[in-house]
Amino acid sequence: MSETKQALWELEYRLEHHPDIFKKIDYIQLIDLSQKIKLGASKKIDDPDLTPSDIKKTVDAFKGCLELAVIVKESEVATILLEQSINIKKVLEGYSIPEIDAQIISKDELKELVEFAESKDLMEMLLDINKDSINEKKLESYLKINYDDPDITPDRNKLTPDERSRRLMALLIMNKALSSGLLTCGNIGLGALSGILSTIPTLTNPTFPLIPGLITSTYTGINGILSALEDLNNLP
Numbered sequence: 001m002s003e004t005k006q007a008l009w010e011l012e013y014r015l016e017h018h019p020d021i022f023k024k025i026d027y028i029q030l031i032d033l034s035q036k037i038k039l040g041a042s043k044k045i046d047d048p049d050l051t052p053s054d055i056k057k058t059v060d061a062f063k064g065c066l067e068l069a070v071i072v073k074e075s076e077v078a079t080i081l082l083e084q085s086i087n088i089k090k091v092l093e094g095y096s097i098p099e100i101d102a103q104i105i106s107k108d109e110l111k112e113l114v115e116f117a118e119s120k121d122l123m124e125m126l127l128d129i130n131k132d133s134i135n136e137k138k139l140e141s142y143l144k145i146n147y148d149d150p151d152i153t154p155d156r157n158k159l160t161p162d163e164r165s166r167r168l169m170a171l172l173i174m175n176k177a178l179s180s181g182l183l184t185c186g187n188i189g190l191g192a193l194s195g196i197l198s199t200i201p202t203l204t205n206p207t208f209p210l211i212p213g214l215i216t217s218t219y220t221g222i223n224g225i226l227s228a229l230e231d232l233n234n235l236p
Contacts, residue, residue, distance in 0.1 A: 097216070
C-alpha cells in the first residue's frame with residue numbers, strides 16, 4: 001500500500017468517529033463571510049484604479065477570513081485538522097484535490113497553496129486565533145488607510161515610492177488569505193452535502209471520498225489564512 005493510500009485509509013478511519021463533522025457549522029454565517037471575502041477579492045491589488053474604498057473592502061475581507069478560521073477552530077473540523085495533519089499532507093502529495101477547487105480559485109493559486117500546505121503546517125496557530133489576531137496598527141501604517149473614513153485615505157499617486165511598495169506588500173499578503181478563505185468557504189459549504197454524496201471528482205481521479213477531499217482542501221485553505229496572518233504580523 002502506497003503512503004498516500006495508507007494516509008487516506010487512516011484519515012477515513014478517524015473521520016468515522018466524527019460523522020457529524022460538518023453538521024454544526026452555521027451555514028448562514030458561512031454564506032455571509034463568503035460574500036464578504038469574494039467582494040474583497042474582486043479587485044486586483046495592482047490595479048492602478050484601486051481606490052481607498054477598495055482597499056477597505058480588502059481589509060474587511062481579510063478580517064472575514066479570520067472570522068472563518070475562528071468558525072473552523074470552534075468546530076469538529078479543527079480536531080481533524082490538528083490530529084491528522086501528517087496524513088492530510090500525504091494525501092495532498094497524491095494531489096487528490098477536489099475538481100471544484102479549480103472553479104473557486106485559479107489553478108495557479110491552487111497549486112501555490114497546495115505546495116505551501118505540503119511544506120509547512122501552521123495548524124497549531126489555529127488554537128490561538130481570534131478576530132483580534134491581526135496587528136491593526138501595523139497594518140494601517142502599511143496601507144496608509146483611515147478605516148473610519150477611507151475616502152480621506154491618500155490614493156497611491158499621493159504616496160512615496162516606499163509607501164506604495166509597503167502598501168502593495170501588505171495587499172499581496174492579504175490577497176493570499178482571500179484565495180485561501182474562498183477555498184475554505186467552498187469546501188466547508190460542500191460539507192452540507194455529506195449526507196447525500198459519498199464521492200467527489202478530483203483533478204486526478206474520477207472519484208474520491210467526499211469528506212476526506214473536503215478536509216484536505218479545508219486544511220489547504222486554513223493553512224493559507226494562517227500563513228498570511230503570520231506574514232502580516234511579522235512585517236517589520
